Amino acid sequence: MKQRYGTPLGPTWFLGRAAYRRFMAREATAFAMAVFLVYLLLWLRSLGQGYTAYGQMIELAKHPISVFVHGLIFGAVLYHSATWFNLTPKIMPMYVAEEKVPDFWAAIIMGYLPCVAVTTVVLWAVLRSAG
Amino acid sequence: MPDTTITLDVFRFQPDGGGHARRSTDGPTFKAYRVPYHEHWVVLDALNWIKDELDGTLSYRWSCRMGVCGSCGMMVNGVPKLTCAAFLKDYYPGTIRVEPLTYFAVERDLIVDMDGFLGKLKSVKPWLIRENEKPVDEGEYLQSPNELASFKQYSMCINCLLCYAACPVVGAEEDFIGPAALAIAQRYNLDSRDQGAAERADALSADEGAWGCTFVGECSEVCPKNVDPAGAIQRVKVDNVKDWYRKLLMPWGHR
Ligand code: SF4
Numbered sequence: 001m002k003q004r005y006g007t008p009l010g011p012t013w014f015l016g017r018a019a020y021r022r023f024m025a026r027e028a029t030a031f032a033m034a035v036f037l038v039y040l041l042l043w044l045r046s047l048g049q050g051y052t053a054y055g056q057m058i059e060l061a062k063h064p065i066s067v068f069v070h071g072l073i074f075g076a077v078l079y080h081s082a083t084w085f086n087l088t089p090k091i092m093p094m095y096v097a098e099e100k101v102p103d104f105w106a107a108i109i110m111g112y113l114p115c116v117a118v119t120t121v122v123l124w125a126v127l128r129s130a131g
Numbered sequence: 132m133p134d135t136t137i138t139l140d141v142f143r144f145q146p147d148g149g150g151h152a153r154r155s156t157d158g159p160t161f162k163a164y165r166v167p168y169h170e171h172w173v174v175l176d177a178l179n180w181i182k183d184e185l186d187g188t189l190s191y192r193w194s195c196r197m198g199v200c201g202s203c204g205m206m207v208n209g210v211p212k213l214t215c216a217a218f219l220k221d222y223y224p225g226t227i228r229v230e231p232l233t234y235f236a237v238e239r240d241l242i243v244d245m246d247g248f249l250g251k252l253k254s255v256k257p258w259l260i261r262e263n264e265k266p267v268d269e270g271e272y273l274q275s276p277n278e279l280a281s282f283k284q285y286s287m288c289i290n291c292l293l294c295y296a297a298c299p300v301v302g303a304e305e306d307f308i309g310p311a312a313l314a315i316a317q318r319y320n321l322d323s324r325d326q327g328a329a330e331r332a333d334a335l336s337a338d339e340g341a342w343g344c345t346f347v348g349e350c351s352e353v354c355p356k357n358v359d360p361a362g363a364i365q366r367v368k369v370d371n372v373k374d375w376y377r378k379l380l381m382p383w384g385h386r
Pocket residue numbers: 287288289290291292293294295310311314350353354355356357358359360
């Protein structure tokens with residue numbers, strides 16, 4: 001077998017090209033999502049453990065480091081979601097009356113709008129019950 | 132030579148030692164050439180000038196000089212480009228590094244071995260497949276403008292292989308069918324005259340097929356013909372999933 005130029009790819013293969021770095025950013029931010037889900041499970045567990053455990057979780061969440069990490073994760077999740085919303089029209093091109101909808105609008109219609117709508121409803125429900 | 136020149140750092144590799152005073156064991160090296168700078172020159176013009184004036188042993192492929200034949204693809208400063216469409220002025224006054232397309236075996240200098248690609252292309256049966264061929268005297272298979280539009284973009288591929296040199300999956304998995312061949316398969320699957328989707332399904336749904344793609348998307352960025360192979364591959368995946376469910380829910384159904 002002939003050696004192929006540029007292979008094998010090393011562990012830092014993605015550093016060499018801007019496009020590869022963007023890809024890695026997109027994929028790596030999914031990790032933040034996973035971390036947050038584990039964190040949600042911890043909340044759920046503390047709920048089962050009773051009032052004191054839940055109170056401790058609240059105290060923990062108020063800590064400046066926790067607030068900072070929440071911010072980081074939120075940013076990463078926003079970035080990750082936006083990259084996929086932008087890619088959706090490529091995966092599922094949108095047609096209206098046999099005319100292709102421009103990718104920009106298709107991303108808004110299929111991704112951003114539903115996301116904003118669902119977020120609004122959830123926020124409204126949460127804030128209403130809190131207030 | 133005009134006052135202004137530009138330097139090309141060109142990848143040289145001649146496995147047989149060639150006319151180039153090197154043995155095969157030397158491995159690849161770069162050689163710098165100073166070339167006259169003209170605003171209207173492309174990298175291919177500079178290579179032709181080197182071959183004519185400085186070093187006749189330099190080997191590379193080209194033909195049309197107008198972005199149609201797809202034979203002049205090389206890495207230009209690390210990015211896959213058609214060298215007949217890469218203007219010197221976009222790099223001047225810097226040095227231009229010219230290499231063979233990455234992830235391919237090098238035959239000699241800037242020429243890569245395309246055989247692997249041609250085999251992959253053939254594996255997706257890139258031609259119109261009919262269950263029953265209709266006799267020639269019954270005329271052609273008609274198609275509406277909308278039916279044509281549904282796949283036209285994917286049919287513009289010139290097999291230049293820039294997308295393969297852009298794809299890290301190609302680099303990591305030698306057997307990955309790759310962007311262009313998958314886009315071309317989708318082109319035939321979308322063609323209203325074609326009935327061969329089932330025959331292509333195995334190749335497309337294999338690990339080396341569409342699912343090998345991790346959607347880096349760089350193939351579509353470098354494609355000189357706006358084929359958007361990345362988009363085509365994701366659509367292959369969507370079709371694949373639909374097929375899977377269809378078979379699951381209606382195992383008796385003939386697709
Ligand atoms: S899909 Fe584009 S980049 Fe890839 S071989 Fe075809 S024309 Fe070249």
